[in-house]
Amino acid sequence: MDCYAKMKNNKRRQVSVIEEDRISNLPEHLIDSILERLPIQDVIRTSILSKKWRYKWRTMRAVVFDEQISKKLAKNGAFGRHGFIRVINQVLLLHKGSISKFYLCIPDMFLDSFQDVNQWMLYLSTKGVKDFTIANSNQRYQLPRCVFSCLELRKLELNKCIFKPPLQFEGFLYLESLVFNNVDFTTDLGGTAINLPQLKKLIMRSCTKAYNLKIHATNLQVLLIMNCPDVMLLELLRSQRLGMVCLTLMKPMEDFVRLERMNLALMFANMSRLRWFYIDGHFLKVFIAEKPKWFPHAVNSLKRLWLIDFSLCDLDHLHGALCLLRNSPNLEELRMMHTQTESELMRCGEETTSSHLESPGCLDQTLNRLRIVELSPLQGSRPQLLFVKLLLAQSPSLEKFTIQSNGTLDPYKRFNIAKDVMRFPRASPKAEMIYLDPNSLQYAQNGCL
DSSP states (O other): OOOHHHHHHHHHHHHHHHHHHHTTTTTTHHHHHHHTTHHHHHHHHGGGGGGTTGGGGGSSSSSEOHHHHHHHHHTOOOOSSOHHHHHHHHHHOOOOOOOEEEEEEEOOSSSSSSSHHHHHHHHTTTTTTTEEEEESSSSSSSSGGGGGOOOTTTTEESSSSOOOTTTTTOOTOOOEEEEESSSOOOTTSEEEEEEEETTEEEEEEBSGGGGGGGEOOOTTEEEEEEEETTTTTHHHHOOOTTTTTEEEEOOOOOOOOOOOOHHHHHHHTTOOOOOOEEEEEHHHHHHTTOOOSSSSOOOOOOOOOEEEOTTSHHHHHHHHHHHHHTOOOOEEEEEEEOOHHHHHHHHHHHHHHHHHHTTTTTTSSOTTTOOEEEEEEEEEHHHHHHHHHHHHHHHOOOOOEEEEEETSOOOOHHHHHHHHHHHHHOOTTOOEEEEOOOOOHHHSSOOOO
16 A cells, blocks of 8 residues: 555656646747747747657747857857857758748858858758848858748848849848948949838948948838948838938048938928937038028928037038928937037137127927927037027927037036036026936937947
């Protein structure tokens, strides 16, 4: 009887253990979701948990070799026992089923060629991949033709690649998000526009020969162009659905050979739904060449305007800012990241912009909807103070005006600037003036993107 009782108790314990293994009994899509959130090496280690888990990693739909994993593998070389190329080859060789997401970080290490990487791309082109990222830190990698046959793609991100689609390539019909970082668009793209009918977000950073890229994207909603001076903007701005646009050159326009000719009025002609607009002073200088005052049609949808690397001692910057304010009757938030050097002050002087700000009708438009203004950093120059005074006088709905002073100023001068600002008359009886310490992290945390 004792022996029988022990066997019975052991059986109960076994049943209890099985019942407590709730993770193994979850639906397959939930198990896949859990595995996707683990580093690849931890995913593979799940094979030792039990017989039931032995092959689960081989059917996971997301295969991610991120920067941390790739750098760790790179320490063992390319073809070492646990080296970069060998490990990825083994993982893909043992994998069964489709792969919906593939993330590959190619570390800065010695590679004889990208032949193995090309083989991985060929393998993926047969797996129905929808989310595909190449984060390359090595020499520029030319995408093989097989990548352009991944027609089920929804998201594509490329870094440090050469983008040269075959001549017969017409586009990705399902692609919704496209990111180009440091991508070279060769001079022999053929001139045919790439059709991306479902594209909603396009980000381009530090790309070369961007004038060769022609995209037809009628559903584009988010456009971010950073340090790509030769991109054909007017082609990209034709989408009637654009709600957010960010344009930054990051360097003076004199540093660039090729820039598309346009002005602010032409740029805003088709953006009837634009709500958020971010632009730096260098790009603004390009658009304000004709110094327009009014647009043919007001930008009624614009709610948020951010001026980056902007100087109120630059008359072009000032004209551009006033033009945007004058033509945005429903603007609710204005943020200005100011920049000003001694050389700028000497070159353009404070008197020119100060005289313009003091002239009658400088801003002959009441900013009825403007509620929030942020300005950083405040050096206390005359144009800056006049601009603050102008905004306070023209904004009857203003609720909060936040200023962050320049950290290079001595405390006594910062105190005097604060006193001057607080004395300015305000059109809004509920306007709150906030004068931040120069070391405050608020502006660093409220980044553009």
